[in-house]
Structures are given as C-alpha cells and as structure tokens.
Amino acid sequence: MSGSSRSDTRGVVTVERVAVWVLAALAVTGLAALAYGPGADLRTAAPDVTVDGSYDADASAVTVSHAGGDTLTATSTTDVAVVVTDASRNATTTLVWATEARGLPVSAGDSFTVDDPSVDADGDGDYLDGDGSVGFYLDDGDTVAVVWTGRLVGAPDERTATLGTVTVGDGA
Known part of the structure; x- marks a missing residue:
C-alpha cells in the first residue's frame, strides 16, 4: 500500500x-x-469629459460646463483650470476652477463662469461677477479652454490635457 x-x-x-x-x-x-x-498608453491618457460652453453678450460672460463623462476627483486630478485667450492681443489668463483643496470633484452639471470688467451684470457696483474674471473684454474669437492636470491611476507621470475649448462668437 x-x-x-x-x-x-x-x-x-x-x-x-x-x-x-x-x-x-x-x-x-x-x-x-x-x-x-x-x-x-497611460502616458497620454486624460479623463473623458465633454465640455459645453455658452456666451451671454448681455452679461459679457462665458460659461463652460462639464456636460458629461468622467468625474474629476482628487484621486486623479491636481487641478482644473480655465484658460482664456484674448485673440486680438494673443494674451492668456488662467483661472482656477478646482483643486484638491477647493472645488473637487467636478462632475456633469458643474460649471464655471468667466466674465470681463465691461458689465456689472448683477448691479452691485462690482463689475467682476463670474466665478473668475479677466482683465480684457471678451470679444468674438477669444477662446476659453478647460485644462486638466493630474495623474490617472496607473499612469507613470502627471500630465496636462485640454478637455475642451469654446470660442466666443462661434456658437458660444
């Protein structure tokens, strides 16, 4: 056995x-x-986000919105910025939409409004009425880009990617 x-x-x-x-x-x-x-290819990966935008000529303000896709969380996002370019002067202003310390997560339905100093939209005597303001007048051809900086889970390095761009006077 x-x-x-x-x-x-x-x-x-x-x-x-x-x-x-x-x-x-x-x-x-x-x-x-x-x-x-x-x-x-996580070296070039970025969140999948749809960005919409609209221009309110009466308020002289552009609103960009997270219209769908991935939620931008503190786990993978360092910051979300709004970069406004004055086409006539080729000058840019960068405004902070959200950071780890303030404003994250950014998800579908969230928005950020950029205004210029030409209109006091709410009549309070302060011409800076949006979430962020630029020091020039918003005109046709100016662009407003939503820029993400972060590191997706598994990606080797932090990177920056433009999630969407809106052009004033181009349907926005």
Missing part, C-alpha cells in the same frame, strides 16, 4: 506544479495586456 501512496503523492505534486505554472502564465498575460492592450 505504501507504494501506491507514493505515486498518488507524486501525481498531486505534479498537478500542483502545473496549477502554479498556469497561474503564473495568467499573471504574466494579464500584465502584458495592461502594458500593451487597450488603454495601455
């Missing part, structure tokens, strides 16, 4: 070894899929 017990033990050891090799091969395959498969 002891002879058959020994061969049974050898069979179990062989099955265990095969199982370990199969699991190791699956782990290597999984890592390769992460490195070379869909979504593998």
Whole structure:
C-alpha cells in the first residue's frame, strides 16, 4: 500500500506544479495586456469629459460646463483650470476652477463662469461677477479652454490635457 501512496503523492505534486505554472502564465498575460492592450498608453491618457460652453453678450460672460463623462476627483486630478485667450492681443489668463483643496470633484452639471470688467451684470457696483474674471473684454474669437492636470491611476507621470475649448462668437 505504501507504494501506491507514493505515486498518488507524486501525481498531486505534479498537478500542483502545473496549477502554479498556469497561474503564473495568467499573471504574466494579464500584465502584458495592461502594458500593451487597450488603454495601455497611460502616458497620454486624460479623463473623458465633454465640455459645453455658452456666451451671454448681455452679461459679457462665458460659461463652460462639464456636460458629461468622467468625474474629476482628487484621486486623479491636481487641478482644473480655465484658460482664456484674448485673440486680438494673443494674451492668456488662467483661472482656477478646482483643486484638491477647493472645488473637487467636478462632475456633469458643474460649471464655471468667466466674465470681463465691461458689465456689472448683477448691479452691485462690482463689475467682476463670474466665478473668475479677466482683465480684457471678451470679444468674438477669444477662446476659453478647460485644462486638466493630474495623474490617472496607473499612469507613470502627471500630465496636462485640454478637455475642451469654446470660442466666443462661434456658437458660444
């Protein structure tokens, strides 16, 4: 009986070894899929966000909105900025929409309004009525870009990406 017990033990050891090799091969395959498969280029990855915008000529203000897609959270986002470019002077102003310390998460339905100092829209004597203001008048051709800076989970480095741009007078 002891002879058959020994061969049974050898069979179990062989099955265990095969199982370990199969699991190791699956782990290597999984890592390769992460490195070379869909979504593998995390160096250039950015959140998938739809940005909408509108221009209110009476208030001389542009509102950009998170219209859908990924929620921008403190886990992967350092900051969300609104970069306004004065097309006639090629000058830019960067305004902070949200940071880890203030305003995150930014999700669908959230918005940020940029105004210029030409109109006191709420009549309070202060011409800076939006969430952020620029030191020039908003005119046709000026652009308002929503810029994300952060590091997606699994990405090697922090990066910056423009999530969307609105042009004043171009349907906005």
